[in-house]
Amino acid sequence: MHGFLAGHRDAVVAELAEWLRVPSVAGVPEHLVDLQRSANWLAAALRRTGFPSVEVWDTDSGPAVYGEWCAEPDAPTVLVYSHHDVRAAKDEEWDETAPFEPTLRDGYLYGRGASDAKGQVLAHLWGVRAHLAATGRRNPAVNLKLLVEGEEETGSANLQQLLQDNRDRLGADLIVFSDTLMWRADHPAVCVSMRGTMLAQLEVMGPLQDVHSGAVSGPAPNPILELSRLLGQLHDDKGRITVPGFYDDVVEPSQRFRDELAALPYTDADWLERSRTRSIGGEAGYTVLERLWTRPAIEVTSVIGGDPIGPSRAAVPSLATADLSIRYVCDQTGAGIAEQLRQWVADTISDRFEHRLTVSPEAAQDPYRTPDDLPAVAALAEAMQEGFGHPAGRMGNAGGGPVVLLSQSVGAPAVFFGTGLPEDHWHDSNERVSLDVLLAGAATLAAFWERLPRR
Structure with missing residues (x-):
């Protein structure tokens, strides 16, 4: 052979x-x-x-x-x-x-x-x-x-x-x-x-159109700042996702599986070199391999607002958009996470802004x-x-x-x-x-x- x-x-x-x-x-x-x-x-x-x-x-x-x-x-x-x-x-x-x-x-x-x-x-x-x-x-x-x-x-x-x-x-x-x-x-x-995977897109709307910052800067609602504030509150200082109810259905990995993961050869230096990720973060209380394979995660994979290409027009933009990649584990459901995320955004965003959250649990991979x-x-x-x-x-x-x-x-x-x-x-x-x-x-x-x- x-x-x-x-x-x-x-x-x-x-x-x-x-x-x-x-x-x-x-x-x-x-x-x-x-x-x-x-x-x-x-x-x-x-x-x-x-x-x-x-x-x-x-x-x-x-x-x-x-x-x-x-x-x-x-x-x-x-x-x-x-x-x-x-x-x-x-x-x-x-x-x-x-x-x-x-x-x-x-x-x-x-x-x-x-x-x-x-x-x-x-x-x-x-x-x-x-x-x-x-x-x-x-x-x-x-x-x-x-x-x-x-x-x-x-x-x-x-x-x-x-x-x-x-x-x-x-x-x-x-x-x-x-x-x-x-x-x-x-x-x-x-x-x-x-792990399962589901995608979401969050759009935050500020002014009714892009407006020259010299005319409205200060009182105008800036959607990039509000979107950044929301994304910054998505995790706490322990790396846990702050969406209420998100962890309710997450089952702790068995001690047997944790022991099996601990038996794999692992060092931070080796992981950083092979993954090219610069530094290690994530949910406190779990090893890197446990975070990767037994715990859920929400990542921001794209943020767009203003003038990402070409020279800046020095305008307060009307729209800012973020793409989210949600990785979830057994016993969580895409439908449940989608509803939790919708409620969290609605409760957290300022009333000075409109928003649209697009998430399709029917297209999720469990x-x-x-x-x-x-x-x-x-x-x-x-x-x-x-x-x-x-x-x-x-x-x-x-x-x-x-x-x-x-x-x-x-x-x-x-x-x-x-x-x-x-x-x-x-x-x-x-x-x-x-x-x-x-x-x-x-x-x-x-x-x-x-x-x-x-x-």
């Missing part, structure tokens, strides 16, 4: 680089044809791997690819989920390579989508190839179904409809969700939870935790030890994804496995993937398909 993958290292690089050259950028109309090209590329790669049934499912904003290899009636059936669309990239901010001109350097392949998530998808293809080569089997030891969508980066708008339209074909005993990070290359860990007694978790931990050469710990995932939608639609529990690392620069310039981690991930999957039926 390891020998097979080592012998095909150059082929893995060449195949991934070829796919990365397709700029399958989500949410940009001129790249819709590139999303189609990316889907067709993946469909062809699945057929080369041996999948006897492969289809491209069209949607309005990005096609999904479905592959099926079900040749073992008595074996478990696994649905693998990931995505092939990528985030937009600003060429001028990349200095290792242009975003869609992949370059191999010092053991890393650079390019948009290298880690999020084309590299993760390719690990599955090479995992199947290594599994067949190591076992001499003609078919995988499990029945495999792959669903790789093309709209994840813009919220998976059509995924629910795809799942409904193909419900009879997507039945499975287990879901493997592959759009996640690992903790460290030298210390694998099984991810057993994912949190998920893998059942503690799921046998597949133990099988995956064993496979990760074989693939990476180190015992596997336990971790969570700080991001979000449609795992609850998948689990409810398919009627199966989910486990998480990805080959990304915090230092891979997802959604940022110079995105990259470690070739060693990618190959170890493929070896893990090869071992997992062999071990899973025994569990």
